[in-house]
Amino acid sequence: MKKLIVLTTLLLTTLVAVAAGKYDNPDTLVVARDGTGQFRTVDEAIEVCRAFMDYHKVIYIKKGTYKEKLIIPQWLQNIELCGEDRDQTIITYDDHANIKTAERPNGMGTFRTYTLRIEGCNITLKNLTVENNSARLGQAVALHTEGDRLVFVNCRFIGHQDTIYTGQSGTRLYFRGCYICGTTDFIFGPSTAWFEDCTIESLANSYVTAASTPQDQSYGYVFNNCRLIAAEGVSKVYLGRPWRPYGYTLFMNSELGRHICPEGWHNWNNTENEKTARYLEYNNRGEGASAATRVAWSRQLTKKEAQQVTPQRVFSYSSEWNPETGF
Numbered sequence: 001m002k003k004l005i006v007l008t009t010l011l012l013t014t015l016v017a018v019a020a021g022k023y024d025n026p027d028t029l030v031v032a033r034d035g036t037g038q039f040r041t042v043d044e045a046i047e048v049c050r051a052f053m054d055y056h057k058v059i060y061i062k063k064g065t066y067k068e069k070l071i072i073p074q075w076l077q078n079i080e081l082c083g084e085d086r087d088q089t090i091i092t093y094d095d096h097a098n099i100k101t102a103e104r105p106n107g108m109g110t111f112r113t114y115t116l117r118i119e120g121c122n123i124t125l126k127n128l129t130v131e132n133n134s135a136r137l138g139q140a141v142a143l144h145t146e147g148d149r150l151v152f153v154n155c156r157f158i159g160h161q162d163t164i165y166t167g168q169s170g171t172r173l174y175f176r177g178c179y180i181c182g183t184t185d186f187i188f189g190p191s192t193a194w195f196e197d198c199t200i201e202s203l204a205n206s207y208v209t210a211a212s213t214p215q216d217q218s219y220g221y222v223f224n225n226c227r228l229i230a231a232e233g234v235s236k237v238y239l240g241r242p243w244r245p246y247g248y249t250l251f252m253n254s255e256l257g258r259h260i261c262p263e264g265w266h267n268w269n270n271t272e273n274e275k276t277a278r279y280l281e282y283n284n285r286g287e288g289a290s291a292a293t294r295v296a297w298s299r300q301l302t303k304k305e306a307q308q309v310t311p312q313r314v315f316s317y318s319s320e321w322n323p324e325t326g327f
Helices: 004-020 044-048 273-275 303-305
Strands: 030-033 057-061 064-067 070-072 077-083 090-095 114-116 119-126 129-132 144-145 151-155 155-157 164-166 172-176 179-182 185-187 192-196 199-202 207-209 222-223 228-232 239-240 250-254 276-281
Touching: 030 044, 044 057, 044 070, 114 129, 207 250, 276 303
Parallel strands: 030 057, 057 077, 064 090, 070 114, 077 119, 090 129, 114 144, 119 151, 129 155, 144 164, 151 172, 155 179, 164 185, 172 192, 179 199, 185 207, 192 222, 199 228, 207 239, 222 250, 250 276
Antiparallel strands: none
């Protein structure tokens, strides 16, 4: 009788473990709108991931348009969202800051407008599009980041004003081979972010960046080997203006199109910002790259200084991290 009880207990324990752990493994989850995957929405796949996973989990998203407002919560880590095709795997939503509801009669505000909000750490996005396709009626965030050690490879981020909000100081982001477009301040926030080999397209005469880098943070936005282009008719764009006094932005080894203003940078109509903003350039080229016409309060790095600006150095202020290897 005792043996039977023990065997029954073991069987029940095994069944419970199997039931609880159906997705508790490094297997890839497949999302497809046409029903050929395990899930029809990205949110459903995110929901089954175990908290604080110590293994790499891929959510593979087949081609299609997924109208979803998504959060990757802070208790999730080591997740990769990988699209089948960058241009045809699209996560989209259409909130903007001036949408009024009974709860928010004055509008929902910028920071609730995201299409995708990433709160977890060690999250990777590859080969997909994140879009806020709202009408141009106010700020409209496509990507909102809060987590640390986030990697974006061969992705598109599409919006108008405030496309990418890097929303948490002390966090590190790495963008490689991405396309980012917008109108005003469409890359903004306090995080440290490195943009490698990215295409940045301005859709209106305005500002590319609005860094709010804290005073005690050595680096903010670094653009290396990037291409700054503009939509037809766009002819007056500033590289950046400081959302907060100590904003840090560096463009180096990049091609700056003719749409970039000769002055390069703007003080946000506050001359006090000229004393603190950290606006830097090095070895840029193109019709918008003339160092001779830049505002006096920006600076060109020396070759020796530029050689010290590497992803490893930029990202090592809180712990060692190499975004190319994940360690």
